[in-house]
Amino acid sequence: MSQPIFCQRLKTTKVSNEVFDVFLDNVARIGDPQILLALLGGSLIGMLFGLIPGLGGIQALTICLPFTFGWDPQVAMFLFAGIMGSVTKGGSIPAILINTPGMAPNACTCLDGFPLARRGEAGRAIGLAASSCVLGSLLGVVVLLLLLPVVRLLIFAFGPPEFFWLIMFGIVAIAFVARGNFLKGLVAGGLGILISLIGYSEVFGVRRFTLSSDYLWDGINLVPFFIGIFAIGELLSYTTRGGVISSKGIHVRGLSSVFDGFREIFRYPATFFRGSFIGVVVGLIPGIGGSVANFLSYTAAVQMSKKPETFGKGNPEGIVASESSNDAKDGGALLPTLGFGIPGSPEMAVLLGAFMLHGLQPGPFLLKEHPEIAVSLIAGLVIANLISSGLMIVGADQLAKVTLIPVRYIAPVVVVIGLAGAYAVRGNLWDVLLAIIAGLFGYTLRRHGFPVIPLVMGFILGVLAETAFYQSFKMGLGSYSVFFSSPISLSLFALVLLLLLYPFLQQLRRRK
């Protein structure tokens, strides 16, 4: 029987208050020197990784993952929030000053940022990018805070069968949105689940796929696997490219022009709100990265403009559209990640790995049992945006010099720190070898069009999916009907089916 409306309202208000209480408690904790240091460090690391074209948030998070082992999970979350909140800002600096986007989501910033810089208005472009990022991220966080209590209510309806379908939906959805062939994404997701099942199963008390190896008894360790897939694998293609990122650049002269640019955002409210809205919506869709939000927002700005011909020639609105969507996306992407354990963006997939490393189970129960983790990430994201914008305004010129380092010099740094991190978590030398092998495996997958994000998703959620499957099976006394007995299960199953059938539906539509 459904509850009376006033009871539901009362419950919603109670949950909202609880979330805001935890939020205020955590905001008060920010004065803690450990947290401040984590935020500052995260912001700086994020900016540096964002600045170097080819590297980005995923690599920064992966490299930092082992360092946080043994930390208070909340402090670790502030570090991760610092990285996520600052990485796109780092990427916008070379986009404006040297016409090379630090990351794919900054690609559209080049189109108008660099022409502005060439006209001697680099400071204005930097200021505008900084304000678009800060305000965009604030808007994303506000939407997240408004939606969190609703999601928190929804997750009370989740049991093992619903959780199982949710994981399946997450993996299929991420394969669906990955670039290229949908089937290859599904194969990668399946491989990820199978890899996660290697080792001793606590549920069944048996060893599986261990090839009689003692090392594999504990399964494939998350940290070296991630370091291999994301850091070493990416590096293999990145370093072989060689060369110098840039030999010449445009300089920012005078802080006043930067501040003028910072204030200029208020002249383009429509572009800002539209870009931020697109960012939040794209963030809410599982697995879609910032580059999609960036292109959609920029295209919308061009199409809605009365002077579309000015875009690409130094129109400040181009920077606002591009950068506001980039940072608003983070708030949106946190919602499916925290609420359902489905990453809203590729960076969030690594964040789920970080949850596991810190003993936090991703999925609907995270928000219920550890609201402080969600709040740390949200508060961290806001403050990191302020810190990194400050750094961007004051030090863009100096930070841009990082791009003058030949890319080959970056490889040994990432290899040595990455492999030391792979070793550090368990003090096991074979973890280093695992990272190196996973690196080649990840590279080969990418080279042949298999996206690695579904692989990582399957790897993170595989054991959880198996446990949910087994619990549901026992709940249903050996009957599979338990998987289709609740409206939520049925809806999720229908969504999975719809995604799987979508290519055929699309084919039918094309024929018509």
Place this chain on the structure above:
Amino acid sequence: MSTFKKGSLVFEFLLLIFLALVIVSVFGYKKDSRLVPLVVAVPTTIICIIVIAGEFFPKLSQIFELDLGRVTEERQKYRFQGPQEHQDRIPWSKIFKLWFWIIGYFVVMLLFGFAVATPLFLLLFLKLYCEARTWVAIVFSLVLFTSIWVMFHLGANIDFFEGVIFKGVLPPL
């Protein structure tokens, strides 16, 4: 069929063999513990077979190339080169050359320990692979090694592997 397509086909066949081995080995486990591996491995194998078939019949493959909105079109319009386009052109010899450098670093670490392997790897890699000047290589490797040592050993209290020659104990494999 292009060399790249052939390479993809070989890789997809290897994946198929791996999945087939998983299915065969799963039957050696108890009923409960083989349920999920089978539920995952069987559909994955079937999908892998369709992927392989798609290499021979491009029309089949095209069905699963999803056109999500106009994003792909827009990306092409702005000529943004994603990582995939770049990776296709790198010869495997270059990739393996770099990968064996990393394997070499691991072997030296296994024999002589982290403290010897890391500065040695950095110095040789910078000098021979990156073709850096000798003084740059020396300074860079010393600064980086010292920073990592301070971060991990002094900061996080982690004892790095000493190397089997210096009586470091290897964990069971």
